[in-house]
Amino acid sequence: MKILKWYILSLCILSLHADPCKAQTIKETAEQFSTTETHRTGKIKALPTAITSWLEQELAKSKKQASIALQETNFFGSDTVKIVGYLRGYARSAGFSSGIIYYSNDLTNEDFPTTIRIQEDGRFETTLVIGYPKVLQLLINDQWIDMYAEPGQTVGLLLDWDDFLAASQQSDERYNFQHTKYLGATAAINEQLTSYKQAVIDYRKFLEERLTTTAEDFLQRTSTTWADERRRLDNFLVDKNFHPITTKLLYNKVDLTYCNLLFDFTFNRDYLATTNPDNEIVKRPITSAYYEFLQKIDLRDPTLMVSSEFSTLINRLEFSPLYARMEFQGEDTYKKIDSAFLIRSGYDELPFLYNVAKLRDLKSAYPYARTDSALHRLRDKFDQAVEHPYLQAENQRLHQQTIQKRIGYEVPDSYGGQVFKNIIAAHKGKVLVIDFWAQWCGPCRAGIENSLSVRQKLKDHPDLDFVFITDEQGTEKAFFDDYNAKNSMINSYRIKDDEYLALRELFHFNGIPRYILVDTDGKIRDENFASYNLSHQLVRYFPEKFKDLSAFLATAQ
16 A cells, blocks of 8 residues: 655655754844835834834743654644734724634544734734644634644744735635744744645535536546646745745645545535436445545644644544444444444554544543443543553543533633623523524524524523524624514624634634533533434433423423
8 A cells, every 4th residue: 555654755854954944033033024015005114122022022931942843752742832923003993802713623623712812002912722733723804824833832923914904805715915924933834834825626616526527537637636736846845945844734735635625525425416316426326446545645644633624634534434433333333443444445554543533433422421331431442442642641531521511610700701601690590502603604593593483482481591692793783683583582692703702712612503501500511512402402411400391392382
């Protein structure tokens, strides 16, 4: 089996004689930033001395002043990452005072969005905990900025308001910021990562191809395009003296992009066949030979997890026929699905990233363990099947986390915690189902509309309230008022964008709809509540209060 050995590439790059990541001083970077002409005025804006001094002080505090080599022996290890930055030209009149950093622990499929507060002078900072090197995504005023970070480091970022203005006028595609500068140990890596523009996938064409192209033809065509993009990157790197980490991550991004595309082609084939009954192409099954494209990457390589595209890959692997969790139940489940993977994938041993899929599956199973003994059996079966120490440590954390959630937890006295407490104060003494939604979110609105009849029957229940939360940016005021009235959203709140971001950080979610279950004491019982199975879940969590819920629904008008 021909699998790309990631470490061979790294060793080849390391043979370059020059230092590819010699860091500039903050003063040198600030001078470059200050001499950059702006789009709007063409004038030079100097970086304030106070900002330069503050950045120097913060970066000097970094626990780790050098970048690690991406090797499995030192790849994992939880530590803080501090983000410090400055937005030149910022004013409160811009209409926003915060942003959010997207970070997901892809080992366990947990989201940990972290808000940043932008001060009046344009500086911002925040701290989050990560378990391995990761490309983080910062969202400010609807614009994305990527940054590579490693545990224990401080990452500095210099932004320019004129880039945001230019981006707002270019709505058809993602704008490439012209003035962004990075600081800290990973500065050169970040600058280099932004220099290569990978070919853009035409997803409209892709959706058409799913209906008009056979799997065999799509595999051949995409494999050719994939190889072309790798050669394009080869040529781009010829005269570059990039850091080995940069080179590794650029190739990873290309490989993940096309692996994801090939996986996406196979998804929802049953749905396509149902909605296109006369289409013979979508009725044809995907054979195991199709998945041989996975042999072009190394699923033993944990550095694939660094790229933001990895979250899609591991999700697709987890729900593909390669991970046959739905086919085998009962005793020796792991042995059966492991055997199926080896046969279908062409691998001769279970790779690391396949075991990541197991851990993510386990995380989903933990909440459904009814007894402590069942919970412990799940934990022990995983540890017996997977020997990787960091995956076992994450398993232990999830196990303890599940136990804690059974008794609920208090909302902290953070900014987000206070926002939430203020909202639920009017509903003290009741069980609350919190629904985070937005005008633009189709699944959110489908959930609200589909639950209308049940909510109307439960509106007079003495122990239950439904609470709806959206943000000003995501839902227009006129729509909010009209939609609330049409859908009996009695307890509905449209809050400021900064407050909404704080709640996303508080409850660890990147996407909506999201449902939270709160008990009568204001404790969080489930921060990812399965509201689609409302009656069953309420009885499960609060059997005494809702044991007669079916009868109540039957008699309610």
